[in-house]
Every structure is written in structure tokens, then in C-alpha cells.
Amino acid sequence: MLEIKDLKRHFTLSNGRRIRAVDGVSFQVQKNEILGIVGESGCGKSTLGRLILRLIEPDEGQVFFGGEEITSLNRAALRSRRRTMQMVFQNPFSSFNPKIRIGGALMEVCRYYGMSVPEAKEKINCLLSDVGLSSDMLNRWPRELSGGQLQRLAIARAVIAEPSMLIADEPLSALDVSVQAQLLNLLDDLRAARSMAMIFISHDMTVVEYFCDSIAVMYLGKIMELASSSELSHNALHPYTRSLKASAPSLDVFKDSAEEKASSVYGETPNLQVLIKGCPFAPRCSHALPQCAETLPRLIEFLRGHWVRCHRFSVC
Ligand SMILES: Nc1ncnc2c1ncn2[C@@H]1O[C@H](COP(=O)(O)OP(=O)(O)OP(=O)(O)O)[C@@H](O)[C@H]1O
Numbered sequence: 001m002l003e004i005k006d007l008k009r010h011f012t013l014s015n016g017r018r019i020r021a022v023d024g025v026s027f028q029v030q031k032n033e034i035l036g037i038v039g040e041s042g043c044g045k046s047t048l049g050r051l052i053l054r055l056i057e058p059d060e061g062q063v064f065f066g067g068e069e070i071t072s073l074n075r076a077a078l079r080s081r082r083r084t085m086q087m088v089f090q091n092p093f094s095s096f097n098p099k100i101r102i103g104g105a106l107m108e109v110c111r112y113y114g115m116s117v118p119e120a121k122e123k124i125n126c127l128l129s130d131v132g133l134s135s136d137m138l139n140r141w142p143r144e145l146s147g148g149q150l151q152r153l154a155i156a157r158a159v160i161a162e163p164s165m166l167i168a169d170e171p172l173s174a175l176d177v178s179v180q181a182q183l184l185n186l187l188d189d190l191r192a193a194r195s196m197a198m199i200f201i202s203h204d205m206t207v208v209e210y211f212c213d214s215i216a217v218m219y220l221g222k223i224m225e226l227a228s229s230s231e232l233s234h235n236a237l238h239p240y241t242r243s244l245k246a247s248a249p250s251l252d253v254f255k256d257s258a259e260e261k262a263s264s265v266y267g268e269t270p271n272l273q274v275l276i277k278g279c280p281f282a283p284r285c286s287h288a289l290p291q292c293a294e295t296l297p298r299l300i301e302f303l304r305g306h307w308v309r310c311h312r313f314s315v316c
């Protein structure tokens with residue numbers, strides 16, 4: 001359904017330095033599939049989501065949706081395709097206009113997609129019940145709602161147009177754990193009912209492993225590992241993926257703390273403005289080889305369906 005080929009977006013800062021926010025990302029998402037994108041803050045997850053929808057333009061690379069290349073569409077053609085691809089943004093508090101009541105905000109979107117007023121009203125009521133909210137929300141202002149309520153409404157607004165692809169950018173951030181679980185169930189129900197494909201962006205490895213069919217692990221604008229969730233949960237290969245998993249909180253009292261410590265990630269995310277010659281993770285990697293500082297490893301299919309970017313696996 002969705003194919004991304006070598007997508008790149010670099011930003012030039014006022015000091016002239018370049019940030020490689022998304023640096024050659026490729027993957028595919030099938031119908032009904034949930035692909036998780038996981039990585040530390042600043043690794044390029046939101047930029048990638050925005051590039052796929054062309055909310056920002058890529059420097060290089062292509063995005064194909066249903067076989068059609070959307071990176072080369074003009075504005076008018078893109079607008080008509082947007083209906084099929086929607087995004088839930090990271091911050092629910094800034095995704096609604098504070099000066100428009102919730103009912104008005106949802107109606108605006110319905111009208112944008114050409115629905116009549118009665119059609120729109122029916123659609124909105126139906127969606128409110130799908131996301132577990134009552135119709136008295138419609139008269140409320142965004143500031144009168146909690147983060148969880150707003151995020152449900154943001155999801156409802158995103159599925160008004162019945163998209164076949166939903167990009168959910170950290171939809172659970174800033175929500176408490178019980179609301180997070182409800183929202184995950186809601187997203188999964190909507191996905192199943194509408195046969196949607198989904199890209200689920202998160203920095204939480206535990207949630208991504210639980211919720212997604214496959215996972216792409218990103219580091220400094222690049223995919224370091226890509227595999228099914230079950231494969232990644234039992235057989236993570238990349239030292240960065242292993243360190244992300246080791247740093248995830250666990251209730252398992254038998255978890256081997258020695259192993260956990262050995263693979264925990266040390267140091268801070270490097271400065272994106274500095275060009276890294278070799279593997280971007282090498283400065284923090286306890287398994288780094290001499291060539292890791294010199295050349296960037298390729299993303300290779302080390303096991304069937306399991307891709308990894310690491311010299312330790314390139315040499316085998
Ligand atoms: N418009 C912009 N101009 C300059 N730099 C930008 C711009 N947008 C993003 N960046 C930079 O690109 C990098 C990736 O940003 P992005 O928002 O995609 O990260 P993220 O993985 O979504 O992080 P988080 O988990 O904190 O949401 C960051 O270093 C960010 O500062």
C-alpha cells in the first residue's frame with residue numbers, strides 16, 4: 001500500500017550547519033499492517049511522518065501510495081489524495097484551533113471533504129461514539145477538554161475521511177497509562193473496522209512491540225533495524241535496538257540485570273549538526289569495530305524479513 005524509497009530531508013540552520021533529520025529511509029507498509037517507528041527524541045520520526053504526507057517536501061526520494069508516486073503530484077492532485085492519508089499529530093493541545101468549538105472543528109473537516117450538513121452531522125455522531133465520547137463534547141472549547149479527550153477527537157477527525165493510511169505521531173504522549181491503553185484499543189478497533197494501514201510513531205519500545213506488526217528502529221535519521229515485532233522481541237540484532245529494549249521499564253523481576261546493564265545505552269544523542277563519517281551509533285556502541293568509525297554500514301537483510309544496519313552483521 002505504501003512504499004518509501006530513499007527519503008531524505010536535511011534542514012539548514014541559521015548558522016549554516018545542516019541537520020540530517022531524515023537521511024535515506026526506505027520501507028513498505030501493507031494494507032491492515034501497523035508499522036511502528038521507534039527511536040529517541042530528535043531522531044527524525046515526526047519529520048518522516050510529515051514527509052510521507054508531503055506536509056513538508058523531501059529533498060530526495062519517493063513515496064508511492066497504492067502504486068502511485070505522490071512525491072511528484074502537483075498541489076491540486078495531492079489535495080485530492082490527502083483524503084486517503086491522514087495524520088494524528090504529536091501534541092493534542094496544539095492540534096485544535098482554540099477559537100473554534102469542537103463541533104465546528106469537526107464540521108469544517110466534513111465540509112472540506114464535500115459532505116452535506118446532515119451527512120456531516122451523522123458522521124460526527126457516529127465517530128464520537130466510535131471514540132467513546134458523548135455528543136455534548138461538540139459545544140465545548142478545546143481548552144475545556146483533557147489531553148485524552150482531545151487526542152480521541154484528533155483521532156476521530158483524522159478518520160472522518162475514511163483514510164486507508166493513518167500516521168499516528170506519538171498519540172499516547174502526555175496521557176496517563178490507563179488512557180493510553182484505551183487509546184491503543186481504540187486505534188486497533190478503527191484499524192480493523194476500516195482495514196487501515198497505520199504508521200505508529202513512538203519512543204516507547206514496549207508499546208510498539210505490543211501494538212505493531214512490524215517495527216523500524218530509527219537513529220539520527222536512519223533506519224538501523226527493521227523486522228516483525230515478534231522477531232524483534234526475541235531476536236533484536238542491532239546494539240541500539242538492544243539498548244532501547246534494555247532501557248524500557250519492565251515489571252519482570254527475573255529480568256537479568258547484568259545483561260540489561262551490558263546493553264544499556266550510554267552517552268547522549270550526538271549533535272545532529274556534526275557530520276558523522278561511519279555508523280552514527282558507533283560513538284555510543286560498546287560493540288563498535290574499527291570500521292564502524294570509518295564507513296556507514298548498509299541496511300542488509302540479515303535474516304529473512306529482518307534488516308539490520310551494523311558492521312557486526314555485514315562481516316558474517
Ligand atoms: N523545520 C525545522 N528546521 C530545522 N530543524 C528541524 C526542523 N524540523 C525538525 N528539525 C530537526 O530535525 C531533527 C528531527 O526532528 P523530529 O521532530 O523529526 O524528531 P522526533 O524524532 O520526532 O523527536 P521527538 O521524539 O522529540 O518528537 C531534530 O534535530 C529537529 O531539531
Ligand SMILES: [Mg+2]
Pocket residue numbers: 045046047090169170
Ligand atoms: Mg516527534
